Amino acid sequence: MPRTIHIIGAGLAGLAAAVALTKRGQRVVLHEATTFAGGRCRSYHDAALDMTIDNGNHLLLSANRAALAFLRDIGAAHRLPLPPQAAFHFIDLESRERWTLRMNAGRLPWWIFDSARRVPGTRALDYLKLAPLLFPPARKPIGEVIGCSGPLYDRLVQPVLLAALNIAPPLGSAKLAGAVIRETLAAGGAACRPLIAREGLGTTLIEPALAYLAQQQAEVRLGHQLHALRFANGRVAALDFGTESIELAQNDAVVLAVPPYAATALVPDLEAPNEFRAIVNAHFRIEPPPGQPPILGVINATTEWIFAFAGRLSVTVSAGDRLIDTPREMLARTIWDEVKAATGLSAALPPWQIVRERRATFAATPAQDARRPGTGTRWRNLVLAGDWTDTGLPATIEGAIRSGNRAAELVAQS
Numbered sequence: 001m002p003r004t005i006h007i008i009g010a011g012l013a014g015l016a017a018a019v020a021l022t023k024r025g026q027r028v029v030l031h032e033a034t035t036f037a038g039g040r041c042r043s044y045h046d047a048a049l050d051m052t053i054d055n056g057n058h059l060l061l062s063a064n065r066a067a068l069a070f071l072r073d074i075g076a077a078h079r080l081p082l083p084p085q086a087a088f089h090f091i092d093l094e095s096r097e098r099w100t101l102r103m104n105a106g107r108l109p110w111w112i113f114d115s116a117r118r119v120p121g122t123r124a125l126d127y128l129k130l131a132p133l134l135f136p137p138a139r140k141p142i143g144e145v146i147g148c149s150g151p152l153y154d155r156l157v158q159p160v161l162l163a164a165l166n167i168a169p170p171l172g173s174a175k176l177a178g179a180v181i182r183e184t185l186a187a188g189g190a191a192c193r194p195l196i197a198r199e200g201l202g203t204t205l206i207e208p209a210l211a212y213l214a215q216q217q218a219e220v221r222l223g224h225q226l227h228a229l230r231f232a233n234g235r236v237a238a239l240d241f242g243t244e245s246i247e248l249a250q251n252d253a254v255v256l257a258v259p260p261y262a263a264t265a266l267v268p269d270l271e272a273p274n275e276f277r278a279i280v281n282a283h284f285r286i287e288p289p290p291g292q293p294p295i296l297g298v299i300n301a302t303t304e305w306i307f308a309f310a311g312r313l314s315v316t317v318s319a320g321d322r323l324i325d326t327p328r329e330m331l332a333r334t335i336w337d338e339v340k341a342a343t344g345l346s347a348a349l350p351p352w353q354i355v356r357e358r359r360a361t362f363a364a365t366p367a368q369d370a371r372r373p374g375t376g377t378r379w380r381n382l383v384l385a386g387d388w389t390d391t392g393l394p395a396t397i398e399g400a401i402r403s404g405n406r407a408a409e410l411v412a413q414s
């Protein structure tokens with residue numbers, strides 16, 4: 001009898017594992033607790049705005065090779081077109097200065113020697129001071145590896161690392177920051193071209209993955225929450241879904257692709273990250289002004305990045321835990337005032353929505369990073385996937401997809 005691989009969790013890690021396994025001809029059943037796939041990377045119809053929005057703005061970079069391969073596999077690469085160059089627009093709301101960082105494509109960063117391309121107020125030498133982050137000592141926070149002050153830090157390093165690690169950079173893991181910098185900034189502009197799902201995360205990443213899986217005869221069971229794993233003789237023997245229990249055949253396997261707090265409740269003695277950081281997004285239903293860049297970095301404001309979509313401006317605030325208890329309307333008004341200042345719009349507060357993801361990512365500190373488990377477990381037919389497993393990257397789409405691929409590889413070899 002052909003084996004069945006049960007994948008628990010239809011976030012990007014679970015979807016990537018499912019796609020990779022069906023590509024290898026394995027029979028897959030994907031079980032998802034909620035009524036939708038995508039997990040923390042999803043679109044939904046928002047009643048307040050009366051439009052479909054993403055739970056939060058997601059940025060990919062051309063360096064994200066696993067994410068791009070996943071898009072190719074599911075036939076959706078065209079939905080995430082590559083811009084011709086790595087250009088990042090910024091405004092400092094305190095000084096009202098605007099600039100555009102323009103990286104050259106190659107690895108040799110001659111853009112840092114060109115004052116028209118680099119961050120205003122910085123010198124080429126400042127960039128070289130980031131070198132210790134490329135191969136940092138183990139278990140050190142960023143604040144102990146580089147100086148966290150000055151124009152280059154305030155205007156580039158802080159916003160980039162805050163967005164990538166979702167934690168105040170001085171506290172973040174230098175190892176994870178180093179991995180990000182090696183794969184992106186240090187790899188040159190060709191690796192840093194920004195990719196935004198302009199038609200939404202659902203249309204770009206999730207629906208094509210589900211369509212691909214349907215085509216491959218994979219079974220996707222939504223609203224099917226795993227309540228417990230039943231272990232016997234060093235393996236998972238059954239999956240307990242409450243009203244239904246599935247006995248596993250001898251060579252069946254399980255990919256557990258749920259968030260860490262769900263995984264630790266299902267797997268005995270599993271050590272995993274247990275501290276999290278929030279991400280807050282504010283969405284405004286309004287047409288962006290002509291010439292508004294797809295993404296604008298904002299310095300010296302609560303607003304960190306403004307994403308422009310057709311009929312909507314959406315703002316991201318990373319490590320947004322300090323904003324979790326702020327009254328929603330107050331937050332919307334504060335952010336809207338900043339959006340007006342940054343975009344030149346003058347309209348009164350348009351229809352808005354605030355989405356606060358409390359456990360958006362694990363806290364990317366050295367201590368939390370050290371709690372990330374590998375893919376394999378002590379049970380023969382159980383592997384782990386998820387952005388929180390030990391991918392070497394912070395909690396990102398790229399990390400989630402790589403973890404799913406690795407889980408699929410391990411299962412396929414077993």
Ligand SMILES: Cc1cc2nc3c(=O)[nH]c(=O)nc-3n(C[C@H](O)[C@H](O)[C@H](O)COP(=O)(O)OP(=O)(O)OC[C@H]3O[C@@H](n4cnc5c(N)ncnc54)[C@H](O)[C@@H]3O)c2cc1C
Nearest residue numbers: 009011012013033039040056058059226386387396397400
């Ligand atoms: C607001 C926000 C903005 C972000 N921005 C970016 C960005 O710009 N760039 C980037 O690369 N990354 C970004 N991320 C991170 C990215 O979204 C995540 O790293 C990625 O989506 C994680 O995927 P995952 O599959 O590991 O986990 P999840 O998406 O959490 O998937 C886990 C799935 O398991 C399901 N599940 C849980 N328990 C059970 C159970 N018992 N039985 C069955 N199913 C279960 C859940 O419902 C969920 O669908 C952002 C995240 C957020 C929240």
